[in-house]
Amino acid sequence: MPAGSGSAPRKGSAARREPDAAFVLDVRSLGRRPGTMRELHRTVTTVERIGLDLIAVPVGAEIELDLQQQAVSEGVLVTGTVRAPLEGECSRCLEPFTDEVSVYLTELFAYPDSTTEQTTDDDESYRMIDDTIDLEPVIIDAFGVELPLQPLCTPDCAGLCPECGVRMAIAGSDHSHEILDPRWAGLAKFATASPGDGSPDEGAATAADHSADMASNMTEEK
Structure with a gap:
């Protein structure tokens, strides 16, 4: 996801990608009997930056998937946790920092010709294609909602001195400048x-x- 694009619109169907690799899951072995479940634990290395302008999952980061797939009448319900490291720039002091994001997913991937598939628009729900589901747009959406637009290196970051530009965390609480009226200079x-x-x-x-x-x-x- 390009930097600054935020939450991406839902994709109606997954592009044809290698099945059961990276973010693409092959669900043929799950079957379609409602209630059937399967656990998924996978680590995916990112090939592009995922996030916002000032904070994102960097290229080459490892995203941990800890998910459960469940067959339901309308499709496959995917639930579970996705965790990833973050690299950001503080919106107050402009210093780089690292962090971690963890989101919980609950998303239905509709079967072809299901009632959900027939009664919803492409941008309202995710679809299965060739018995595969693509988690990448789901994760992009989730991260786009979870990440802050104005990230901070610490919750109490004091930012920069408006007079000299030094980081207040370095300057200390007693840092100040005497400002004289130019008429008396x-x-x-x-x-x-x-x-x-x-x-x-x-x-x-x-x-x-x-x-x-x-x-x-x-x-x-x-």
Whole structure:
């Protein structure tokens, strides 16, 4: 499934693919007697990315299938758990992270010419074809619903500092920036000036000393 495509529409029938391999199940041995069951435990290696823009099952990942197939009057009911590793990018701090997804499936694959097949549209239910069922579109749909559109590396991720862009997880809770009104930026230079460098305070002190000396000299002359 291409990145960012989300939940795919249901496919009316499985494409002709190698039976009983990867996501395709051959159900001929199950038969059609209602109530007949068969367990399925399989590991499938992905050949394409499955998921959303910021989080997905990567290419080459192993998807674990732990399923039960049950024959019912209208088709084959597939239930069970599908687990897979995830690779994502945090939507707040943009850091890569890994996770795992687990979904529970309950899906009916309709028999050809069954009432379900005849009374539903192709995008409303899944179909069997040549006694096989294709789980790939089911899993794509399930992952598309389960995965978050805005994934987080941790639930309490503080994101990035809006001033300098550093990750707040690294900067710490005491990280801050002093923001000055630009109208006072020029005066701030004088406030931080060192003694003797021509600051206003030094000039005021020099003028005061000069006035005191002049007053003292005038007193002595009298």
